[in-house]
Each structure stands twice: as C-alpha cells, then as structure tokens.
Amino acid sequence: MALPTHPEHRPDDRPGERLAALASLLADETRAAFCLALLDGRAWTAGELARYARVAPSTASEHLGKLVAGGLLTEERQGRHRYVRLADPRAAHLVEDLAAHTAPPRASPYTLRAASASAAMARGRTCYDHLAGRLGLAVTDAMTVRGLLRQDTGFALTDLGVEWFGEQGIGLDRTGRRPLVRPCLDWTERRPHLAGAAGAALCRHVLDTGWCVRIGSGRAVKVTPRGERALYEGLGIEPRILR
Amino acid sequence: MALPTHPEHRPDDRPGERLAALASLLADETRAAFCLALLDGRAWTAGELARYARVAPSTASEHLGKLVAGGLLTEERQGRHRYVRLADPRAAHLVEDLAAHTAPPRASPYTLRAASASAAMARGRTCYDHLAGRLGLAVTDAMTVRGLLRQDTGFALTDLGVEWFGEQGIGLDRTGRRPLVRPCLDWTERRPHLAGAAGAALCRHVLDTGWCVRIGSGRAVKVTPRGERALYEGLGIEPRILR
DNA sequence: ACGACTCTTCGGCCGGCGCCGAACCGTCCC
DNA sequence: GGGACGGTTCGGCGCCGGCCGAAGAGTCGT
Incomplete structure (x- = not known):
C-alpha cells in the first residue's frame, strides 16, 4: 500500500526548507x-x-x-x-564560519578579570581542535614564510610542509574524508590560520609534547618555556610575540 | 550627559547575540x-x-x-x-556553505520538464560567480591531474597553475581582500570545485570567449562546440563528460 | 492625463517558540 | 535508606514574527 502522499506535494518546491531548518x-x-x-x-x-x-x-x-x-x-x-x-569537525566548521561572518569584534572588556582572561585568549587558544589566537596565527605565518604553507594562491601545505610534519613526528591522517588542510578565519584576528586534520594533529602534538598547556579548563592555552624554545628553533617564532 | 546605559548591560554577556541574528x-x-x-x-x-x-x-x-x-x-x-x-562574494560563500551542510540531495524530480532542467543544471551551471556542476568539477579535476591545482594538501593553485592562467590571458586580480582560490563544496556533487577570484575570472573568461553560453536566463550553462575543443585541447577534458 | 504596474506600509491575524516552575525520574554519596 | 543533585517532561504564559489584503506612493507607457 502506497503512502498517502499529498498530490500537491512537490519535493523540490520548497528550496529553502532544509537551509532554513539548519539556520533555525x-x-x-x-x-x-x-x-x-x-x-x-x-x-x-x-x-x-x-x-x-x-x-x-x-x-x-x-x-x-x-x-x-x-x-x-x-x-x-x-x-x-x-x-x-x-x-x-564539519559542525565546528559551520559554527566557526558563521561566527566569522558576524562583523566587528566587540569593544574592550569591562572588568579586570575579563580583561586578563581575554588577553590570555588573544595570546593563544584552541578553536575546536586546532590552535588559534596569536599563537595560531604565529604558527601559520611562520610556516608560510618558511615555505611550508602557501597562502598566496589558495591555502595548502607545500611538499616541504608535508616533510616538516614528518620530521616533527606528527602523523598526517589522509584517509578520512576530512580535508587535510583548510583555513579557519578567526573572528577576532581577521586572518586565516591552519585548521583541518593537519591543524588538529599539530594542536594535539604541541599539547602532548608539553610545548603548550591549557590554562584552567577553558580554551586558552599558554606556551611553556620548552615550547618557546621549540617554536623558535623549529619555526623561528620570536617568544615575545606570544607574550 | 551620559547615555542612560542600563548598569546590568554587559557587552559580551550575550555571546550568541550576533550569531543568532545572522542565522535568523x-x-x-x-x-x-x-x-x-x-x-x-x-x-x-x-x-x-x-x-x-x-x-x-x-x-x-x-x-x-x-x-x-x-x-x-x-x-x-x-x-x-x-x-x-x-x-x-562573502555573502555568497556563507549561503553556499550553509547549503552544503544541508544533508542529502533530494530524490529524482517528478516531471519531465523538471528532469530536463535539472539535468542541464547538473551538466553545468554557475554558482554565484564561478562554474559548478559537472562542468565545474571537470575543470577542477582536469586542472588537478595536470598539476595546475593541488587538492591533496589543501586547495591552492600551483606555480604551473598561475602560469596557465597567464597563458590563457586570464588576469588574476590579487589585490582585493578576496581569496584568490578557495574550494566550493557543491551540494549536489559532494566534491569541491574551484571558487574564489580565480574561479570567477575563469567563469567570466569562458563566457566572454564563447566557450560556454547561459541557457535562458537561469544558472545553467552549456558548452559550445568551440568550448568543447578548447577544453579538450587546453585541459584534456573529454567532451562526452559534459553531455 | 490616465491607467497599468511595481513596490511599500500598515493593521490584524495566527501559529510557533522560547521561557519558566513544578513535578518527576534516575544517579550518586553519605 | 535518605537526601542532594542533575536532567527531563509537561503545562502554561507571553511574545515575536511571518503572512495576507487593502491602501497608497512612485514610475512608466500611451
């Protein structure tokens, strides 16, 4: 027995239905x-x-x-x-993207506590599963000037970059359907930083090796002294940028 | 005289306000x-x-x-x-992205007219200002296998690719804040195709040179015989893919 | 000048949805 | 077992927002 489909119901007659449901x-x-x-x-x-x-x-x-x-x-x-x-990661990407479209970053925070918290967030934080804030940008930029990442004609690792990940002992999982590399446009800084599977692997690596530690239980991360040395030696990132 | 700001109004106390407004x-x-x-x-x-x-x-x-x-x-x-x-383009990108997240493409169309229209759309169409559908995918894939575009470690033109645009006489505007190249995940085919400033320039080029023409007033485009030759000679795209 | 046409504004209707408090269920700990 | 705690369900309230039709303003053609 057939389902009682209403004869006037045409499947693609409501083009915005799914989009509206998602946005809702x-x-x-x-x-x-x-x-x-x-x-x-x-x-x-x-x-x-x-x-x-x-x-x-x-x-x-x-x-x-x-x-x-x-x-x-x-x-x-x-x-x-x-x-x-x-x-x-797709869901995270969606939220990020939408958030990035919401115009200007807000004004200066009111309380001292909030100020110091947001300063820590600005220095370094995680964005879902990759590094963001000044730390994320510093890494992305350093990789770019060193020829590991190219941003001028898109956003992709170079052969040198793939090699670099290998040297660092960071495994790149290229099996999943998740893109290896994609830019993530952060909504405070207005520039893209490294996201995707490679960004996640890198973030995991810096936390596992103790180059960075989470501050409290939140998203903010701090670079350890050891991490400062490693980032300087490995990518030429000046420690003062991260302070 | 100061504005009568309510004392309890804290600026970042409503984190979702802007995001919700945009999504609304x-x-x-x-x-x-x-x-x-x-x-x-x-x-x-x-x-x-x-x-x-x-x-x-x-x-x-x-x-x-x-x-x-x-x-x-x-x-x-x-x-x-x-x-x-x-x-x-940012607004277009936003809508595209959200649309791409709305799960599966819908079932087969009901009427013959709709079927032929959507078949034309599947063959080739524009997505805002770049090529999409099978045509867009074919171009993207052909550029990838010919080493003009790399998708394995991100999504970027290679040096060869930049050169190729020059040979074709397609100017690449790298001044604007718009990214030169980005992937656009289309919601019927589930694979990325070339978007961004380069994608737009390419689309303009194929329409200007008569390689493609718009069908009626809609988004669907058709490859002309001359376009077929050019695409075959320039990128090795088999004409039958586009039919 | 007149009518046809496109879009806008306004009032009013209606449904949906976000919110809460109260009651309830299950878990954890003493 | 008893009490604290986290989460859920349900009923009810209030508001917001999408929809339309009617009326009006501006534009174009004849």
Whole structure:
C-alpha cells in the first residue's frame, strides 16, 4: 500500500526548507551561545551550558534536544550527566564560519578579570581542535614564510610542509574524508590560520609534547618555556610575540 | 550627559547575540529560498522573488528589507523596480556553505520538464560567480591531474597553475581582500570545485570567449562546440563528460 | 492625463517558540 | 535508606514574527 502522499506535494518546491531548518538551529540566542561555547572542542554538561547562558535547566534541556536532533551536537550520557559536544569537525566548521561572518569584534572588556582572561585568549587558544589566537596565527605565518604553507594562491601545505610534519613526528591522517588542510578565519584576528586534520594533529602534538598547556579548563592555552624554545628553533617564532 | 546605559548591560554577556541574528536571516524558509535563488549571482527583482517563493509581494518586500539590513543582500533601485543581489562574494560563500551542510540531495524530480532542467543544471551551471556542476568539477579535476591545482594538501593553485592562467590571458586580480582560490563544496556533487577570484575570472573568461553560453536566463550553462575543443585541447577534458 | 504596474506600509491575524516552575525520574554519596 | 543533585517532561504564559489584503506612493507607457 502506497503512502498517502499529498498530490500537491512537490519535493523540490520548497528550496529553502532544509537551509532554513539548519539556520533555525543557530537562530536562537541561547542555542547560538551553546554552540560558541562548545567551539572549545570539549564536552560540556547540560547544567554547565545552562548556567553559562543563564537559562533554566529545563530550557537548556529542550535546546540541547533540538541541537542533537539537528545533527549539530552529539551527546554522551554518563551517570546522571549529559555530556554534549559538537558532532564533528564539519559542525565546528559551520559554527566557526558563521561566527566569522558576524562583523566587528566587540569593544574592550569591562572588568579586570575579563580583561586578563581575554588577553590570555588573544595570546593563544584552541578553536575546536586546532590552535588559534596569536599563537595560531604565529604558527601559520611562520610556516608560510618558511615555505611550508602557501597562502598566496589558495591555502595548502607545500611538499616541504608535508616533510616538516614528518620530521616533527606528527602523523598526517589522509584517509578520512576530512580535508587535510583548510583555513579557519578567526573572528577576532581577521586572518586565516591552519585548521583541518593537519591543524588538529599539530594542536594535539604541541599539547602532548608539553610545548603548550591549557590554562584552567577553558580554551586558552599558554606556551611553556620548552615550547618557546621549540617554536623558535623549529619555526623561528620570536617568544615575545606570544607574550 | 551620559547615555542612560542600563548598569546590568554587559557587552559580551550575550555571546550568541550576533550569531543568532545572522542565522535568523536564513532561518525563515522564504528568505532561505530567496538566498538560494540569488546564488545564481544575478540581480532579481522583488516581484520575481515573490513569485518564485509563492508569497505576496508585501511579504517579499518585508523579507528583502531584513536581508538588506542584515548585510546579506544589496539593492539597487531602477525606476519602479527593486533589484536585489547577494551583497558580495562573502555573502555568497556563507549561503553556499550553509547549503552544503544541508544533508542529502533530494530524490529524482517528478516531471519531465523538471528532469530536463535539472539535468542541464547538473551538466553545468554557475554558482554565484564561478562554474559548478559537472562542468565545474571537470575543470577542477582536469586542472588537478595536470598539476595546475593541488587538492591533496589543501586547495591552492600551483606555480604551473598561475602560469596557465597567464597563458590563457586570464588576469588574476590579487589585490582585493578576496581569496584568490578557495574550494566550493557543491551540494549536489559532494566534491569541491574551484571558487574564489580565480574561479570567477575563469567563469567570466569562458563566457566572454564563447566557450560556454547561459541557457535562458537561469544558472545553467552549456558548452559550445568551440568550448568543447578548447577544453579538450587546453585541459584534456573529454567532451562526452559534459553531455 | 490616465491607467497599468511595481513596490511599500500598515493593521490584524495566527501559529510557533522560547521561557519558566513544578513535578518527576534516575544517579550518586553519605 | 535518605537526601542532594542533575536532567527531563509537561503545562502554561507571553511574545515575536511571518503572512495576507487593502491602501497608497512612485514610475512608466500611451
């Protein structure tokens, strides 16, 4: 027996349907705040997000339901906690891209605490799974002037760059469907920095080797003394840029 | 006298505000349909868009007001017409990207007319200002295998590729802030094709030299016999791929 | 000057959705 | 077992926003 399809229903007669549905997920201020918070790549609990966005737990729960159903987030239940994170690099990319389109960075922060926190964020932070902030830019720029990355005719590693990753002992996974290299336009600095599988591998490497450490539990990262030496020797990055 | 700023208003206390505002523009089915239609890069009148999306002229007018105010569209008044187009390549890129995230391409078209129209679209079309469809992919792939473009470690023209543009007499404008080359992930074919300033220059070139012509007034383009020869001789593209 | 045409403004309607609090369920810890 | 805690479900409230039709303003052609 055939499904009772309405005769007037034409499949492509509503060109904007899917696009609107996707955009709707981010069209709410609370959900947008959730996604921006999750750009740090970590898993947050529902309660953390609720407090962060200053809404009732019940409200947050409903929003998370929509974001998960929409495929933007994945959840992981552990005991009485509901951990939630961006579903995959594609979802992170989407949020990044949209955020990058939201015009000017905001004015100077009000409190001292906020000022020092945002200064740390400006120095170095992670953006989902790669390095961003001045640190991310410094690495990207250093790789560019050293001929490891070319930005003048697109955005791609050179042969030299691929070699360099090998020398550093950073494995490049070229199997997945994820692009090896892509630019990520950060919304404070207005210039692209290295993202994609290579960017993620590099970020993992600098954290694993102790070149950088996370500050507290947030997105901000700090370069260690050892990391300063390594970045200077390996890429010619002046330590003072990172301070 | 100071402005009566509310003391509790903290500027970065609403992280998702801007993102949500931007997403809201596309979160309506009618507005989304408008933007998708405008991806052809042409200027549409308000009435055309209203008929296309099947809403009253008054409704369309209101939507256009929002899209223009949000910076996604620009308008140009001519007599009693209001011509509207995507504001810039960045806006087009945004819509493309979001559209690319909306999952699977839809099922086979119902009517014969729609089938032949979408077949023409699949063969070749423009996506804002560059080539897409099988034609766009064929060009991108041919450039890749000939070493003009590298996609394995990112997405960038090679030196050979820059040279090739020069040989073809296609000027590459590297002054603007627009990236020279970027990938555009099309939402029917799931692979990237050449976009950015170079993609636009190439598209302009094939239309100017008569290698391709637009079919009717839409986005679909057709390769001329002369174009077939040129594409075969210049890039080794088999004519049958384009049929 | 007149009518045809395009677009805009306004009022009003309606549905959807974001929000909360209360009640409830399950987990963890004493 | 009892209490604290995290999350969810449900009902209800209020508002925002998309839709239309009617009326009006500006433009073009005859």
